[in-house]
Structures are given as C-alpha cells and as structure tokens.
Amino acid sequence: MTQQSQVVLGVLAQHEEQIISEWLQEAGAGSARLTEAARRTMQGEAAEIVRGVRGALQAGADPEDFKAPAWAPLRETLESLSRSRAAQGQNAGETSVFVLAFKRPMFSALQRVAGDAQSQLAAVWWLSVLVDKMAHWTVTTYQQTREEIIQRQQQDLLELSTPVIKLWDGVLAVPMIGTLDSARTQMVMETLLQRIVETGATLAIIDITGVPTVDTLVAQHLLKTVSAIRLMGAECVISGIRPQIAQTIVHLGIDLEGIASKASLADALGLALRQRGYTITRAA
Amino acid sequence: MYRIPILQMGSILLVTIQVDMEDQMALALQDDLATRIAATGAKGVLIDISALEIVDSFVGRMLASISGISRILDATTVVVGMQPAVAITLVELGLSLQGVRTALNVERGMELLAQAREETALVR
Amino acid sequence: MSAEPLQGSLPVRSEEDIVASRQKVRVLAQQLKFSLVDQTKMITAASELSRNTLVHGGGGVMRWELLEDGVRRGLRLHFEDQGPGIADVQLALTDGWTSGTGMGLGLPGSKRLVHEFELKSVPGQGTIVSITRWK
Numbered sequence: 001m002t003q004q005s006q007v008v009l010g011v012l013a014q015h016e017e018q019i020i021s022e023w024l025q026e027a028g029a030g031s032a033r034l035t036e037a038a039r040r041t042m043q044g045e046a047a048e049i050v051r052g053v054r055g056a057l058q059a060g061a062d063p064e065d066f067k068a069p070a071w072a073p074l075r076e077t078l079e080s081l082s083r084s085r086a087a088q089g090q091n092a093g094e095t096s097v098f099v100l101a102f103k104r105p106m107f108s109a110l111q112r113v114a115g116d117a118q119s120q121l122a123a124v125w126w127l128s129v130l131v132d133k134m135a136h137w138t139v140t141t142y143q144q145t146r147e148e149i150i151q152r153q154q155q156d157l158l159e160l161s162t163p164v165i166k167l168w169d170g171v172l173a174v175p176m177i178g179t180l181d182s183a184r185t186q187m188v189m190e191t192l193l194q195r196i197v198e199t200g201a202t203l204a205i206i207d208i209t210g211v212p213t214v215d216t217l218v219a220q221h222l223l224k225t226v227s228a229i230r231l232m233g234a235e236c237v238i239s240g241i242r243p244q245i246a247q248t249i250v251h252l253g254i255d256l257e258g259i260a261s262k263a264s265l266a267d268a269l270g271l272a273l274r275q276r277g278y279t280i281t282r283a284a
Numbered sequence: 285m286y287r288i289p290i291l292q293m294g295s296i297l298l299v300t301i302q303v304d305m306e307d308q309m310a311l312a313l314q315d316d317l318a319t320r321i322a323a324t325g326a327k328g329v330l331i332d333i334s335a336l337e338i339v340d341s342f343v344g345r346m347l348a349s350i351s352g353i354s355r356i357l358d359a360t361t362v363v364v365g366m367q368p369a370v371a372i373t374l375v376e377l378g379l380s381l382q383g384v385r386t387a388l389n390v391e392r393g394m395e396l397l398a399q400a401r402e403e404t405a406l407v408r
Numbered sequence: 409m410s411a412e413p414l415q416g417s418l419p420v421r422s423e424e425d426i427v428a429s430r431q432k433v434r435v436l437a438q439q440l441k442f443s444l445v446d447q448t449k450m451i452t453a454a455s456e457l458s459r460n461t462l463v464h465g466g467g468g469v470m471r472w473e474l475l476e477d478g479v480r481r482g483l484r485l486h487f488e489d490q491g492p493g494i495a496d497v498q499l500a501l502t503d504g505w506t507s508g509t510g511m512g513l514g515l516p517g518s519k520r521l522v523h524e525f526e527l528k529s530v531p532g533q534g535t536i537v538s539i540t541r542w543k
Contacts, residue, residue, distance in 0.1 A: 231375065
C-alpha cells in the first residue's frame with residue numbers, strides 16, 4: 001500500500017460519517033425536491049461506494065489500474081448506480097456529478113490531517129485520480145445502459161412490425177415492411193423458424209411487397225432464410241416481388257435458386273391451398 | 285464404445301440421436317444403418333435429431349452419406365426434428381445437405397416415407 | 409454453479425477431446441448469457457476447429473479467454489497445433505475449400521459463425537486459429 005492510499009484509508013476510517021454527510025450535502029441531498037426515500041437511497045449509495053473504496057484500498061489497489069480485481073466490488077456498485085439512474089431518465093452529467101461530489105469533502109478531510117503540504121498534495125492528487133476514474137466508469141456504464149435500452153426498444157419495434165401470421169392450417173406468412181438489414185432479417189428468420197416448429201407449418205410465405213429495395217446483401221439474407229426453412233423440412237415461397245425488384249434481382253445476377261415466387265401474397269396463398277388439395281367454391 | 289440403437293418398425297428403421305456423438309459413433313451409426321438396411325430390406329429410415337443441439341459438418345456429412353447409401357440400397361431416409369438454431373447455423377456454415385430429405389417431426393417424417401414407398405411402387 | 413475462470417485450456421488429442429471442447433464452450437457461452445443461436449454458432453465453430461486441430465494438426469490445445477471490453481463481454485478461443493501448417497492461407501479461406509465433400513478445412517464456414525477470426529500458420533511449425541464472439 002502506498003503512503004497516499006494509507007492516508008486516504010485513515011481519513012475514511014476516522015471520518016466516514018462526516019464525509020458522507022458533507023458529500024450528500026454537496027450532491028444536493030438537502031434539496032427540497034428530493035423525497036425522503038430518494039434521500040435514503042442516495043445515502044445508501046454513498047455508503048456502498050465508500051465501502052468499495054475502503055475494501056479496495058485495504059487490498060492495496062492502485063487507482064491507475066482501475067480494472068484490477070480489487071476494484072471489482074466498487075465497479076459493480078458504480079455500474080448499478082449508473083443503471084438505476086439511467087432507468088430513471090437522468091442524464092450522464094447528473095450521474096457523474098454525484099460521484100464527483102465525493103471529492104470536496106475528501107479534500108477537506110485530507111487537509112485537516114497533520115502532515116506536510118507535500119504529502120497532503122500527494123494524497124489529494126491520488127484521491128482525485130481515483131474519483132475521476134470512478135466518474136468515468138459511471139459514465140461509460142451509463143452510455144452502455146442507454147444503448148441497451150435503445151436496443152431493447154428497437155427489438156420490440158422489430159417484433160411489432162414483423163408479425164408472423166397463420167394464414168391457414170400449416171401455412172404461415174410474414175409481411176416484411178421497410179428496409180431489410182442483417183439484424184432485422186436474423187430476427188425474422190429466428191422467429192419464423194420457431195413458429196414453424198411450434199405450429200408444424202409446412203409452408204412459410206415471406207411477402208416483400210413493403211420492401212423498397214433489394215440489394216445483394218438483402219437477397220443473401222432472404223436466401224439464407226429460405227435455406228434454413230427447407231433444412232428443417234418445410235417449404236418457403238417469396239411473394240410480393242415488384243417489377244423493379246425483379247429487374248434488380250436479374251440485373252445483379254442473383255439466382256433465387258428455384259425459390260417459387262408469386263407476384264402477390266394472394267397468389268401464394270392460392271397456390272398453397274391448391275397444393276394441399278383444396279378447391280374454393282362460392283356457396284350458392 | 286456406445287453404439288446408437290436402431291429400432292425396427294415394420295419396414296422402417298428408426299434412429300433417435302440423443303447424445304453428443306463422438307466422430308467414431310457417427311461413423312459406427314452409418315455403418316450399422318447400412319448393414320441393417322441390407323439385412324432387413326427396410327424401405328425407410330427415420331433419423332430423429334430433435335435432441336441434437338449441435339450439428340457440425342461431420343454429423344452433417346454423416347447424414348448426407350446415410351441418405352445416399354440408403355438410396356442405393358432402395359430405401360428412403362428422412363431426417364426429422366432439426367432445431368431452428370441448428371438450421372440457422374448449418375446454413376451459415378454453408379452446408380446445404382443436398383439430397384437429404386427432412387421433415388419437421390416424426391409424424392410428418394412417416395408421412396413422407398409412406399409417400400416415397402407409394403411412388404416407388406408406382407414406378408414398378 | 410460456480411463461475412468459470414477467465415482463462416483456461418483443454419487438450420485436443422482425441423475424439424473425446426472434441427466432445428469435451430464442445431461441452432466446455434457451451435458452459436462458457438451460457439455463462440456469458442449468449443442467445444441460443446449465438447451459443448450454437450460458437451459451439452459449432454469450436455467443434456469444426458478442434459477437429460481440424462486433431463485431424464490436420466496432429467493434435468494440440470484449445471485455449472479460451474473470457475473477455476471484458478468496458479462493459480462488453482465476449483468469448484475468445486484459440487486452437488493451436490504444432491502440425492504441418494497451412495501453406496496457402498488465402499486458399500484455405502476461400503469457399504472452394506468448404507467441407508461439403510469432406511476435403512476442406514471448413515474455415516470459411518467457421519469464419520461466418522463468429523465475429524472475429526484470425527489465422528496464423530507457418531508451414532512446418534504449426535497453426536493457431538483464434539475466434540471471438542461478443543455478447
């Protein structure tokens with residue numbers, strides 16, 4: 001353990017309560033806008049952070065190496081702080097402000113410790129490095145959490161916009177709308193395959209009427225979906241290929257490898273029914 | 285070495301693969317099936333892979349081989365129950381399993397085998 | 409279930425080892441909470457590569473690392489052997505060598521199953537194939 005970390009540890013051990021209460025004050029816990037419950041949560045968060053710092057210091061950790069295992073409990077505390085703040089809709093600035101507010105009470109406490117200016121400065125600098133790392137970690141996690149939330153929302157949107165419909169006994173249809181990208185097609189493929197297993201469907205119709213353009217990549221994705229469906233033992237038809245897309249497909253030299261394609265979903269359904277031996281007659 | 289059991293139901297041989305097979309086991313299965321088809325004059329082989337979470341190129345080739353071998357021995361092979369994740373992975377791997385007939389489940393597989401028998405009967 | 413250590417290795421010297429490597433990769437991928445499809449892809453790639461190590465490399469080892477890049481988690485596997493090596497890496501990575509007829513190394517296929525793929529080989533000295541999938 002270095003001299004600075006020893007000093008910091010000593011200060012924390014002796015003045016923990018005072019430091020935490022000044023910290024909370026600094027972070028706006030005294031504000032009238034905060035509920036009692038929120039105040040208590042903040043207090044808990046501060047106490048947990050101090051616990052993490054003390055634990056790491058006792059294990060001889062170095063703030064320069066914030067990824068070391070000794071800092072793990074503290075990192076986890078900061079991550080969950082960040083996640084809960086992000087879920088509450090606070091921005092990254094507000095979240096890191098809380099962490100940074102730890103500095104002032106610590107600086108005051110360190111200055112009160114007997115010792116020469118040189119070693120005081122060293123301890124203060126040492127602490128500053130640590131708190132900066134902590135704030136940085138909080139912000140990084142915050143960004144990651146926001147991204148996860150956005151991804152989840154995108155996923156939900158995807159699922160909502162690409163329903164798998166049972167058209168008939170053993171016939172499923174997927175109307176695709178909008179641009180097809182890798183992630184989207186993957187998701188459709190997985191959902192469609194799962195539904196095929198669940199319903200025992202023998203035919204899946206992928207309707208691309210609502211897809212504006214088809215390039216080589218999209219065509220590849222579609223082909224993979226068809227191949228996977230066939231591998232499992234069902235058949236797949238692509239419908240809704242508009243004339244422009246048909247031209248693009250030929251122009252790009254894409255070989256739809258004998259995938260039956262029908263101009264419209266209605267035609268595809270008609271074919272499916274006929275293949276299953278149905279004839280449709282109008283009741284007199 | 286554990287050999288995967290082959291059950292006989294009339295003129296159909298049934299195999300359910302439930303273990304994570306060593307390569308030798310897969311080859312042994314191929315061997316055993318060829319022998320049993322010839323010995324029993326079976327017309328259909330149903331291989332249930334619904335319990336297989338991983339089908340790599342070795343197992344894929346084994347299934348393709350069995351299909352080919354059975355065809356030469358005048359039998360049809362149907363592989364049933366491929367899991368979606370397996371299908372997606374095989375496609376990505378680039379294995380098309382050409383010539384291997386597949387069905388969603390045992391019931392459909394049996395229907396396919398019955399159809400295939402009818403078709404060969406017609407030819408005769 | 410206790411967590412797997414961040415790094416480890418398994419020998420690849422027999423067919424049982426190929427099965428063992430599949431099972432180990434499954435445990436690791438599940439620990440990282442990979443989706444079912446992603447687990448399947450990683451395990452299948454591992455199966456292909458460990459078989460290569462055994463059959464073409466004369467046996468070797470599979471090493472694994474659990475990765476942490478900020479908050480991103482991943483799994484990296486290295487398949488190492490001291491075998492004959494691959495003379496023409498470019499050729500091995502083109503699709504003409506897929507394992508459809510059992511004559512190739514199936515490398516392009518495995519490559520498509522993962523996010524990162526690295527092949528280092530020196531003829532006469534050996535080969536290391538490294539693959540990575542991120543959660």
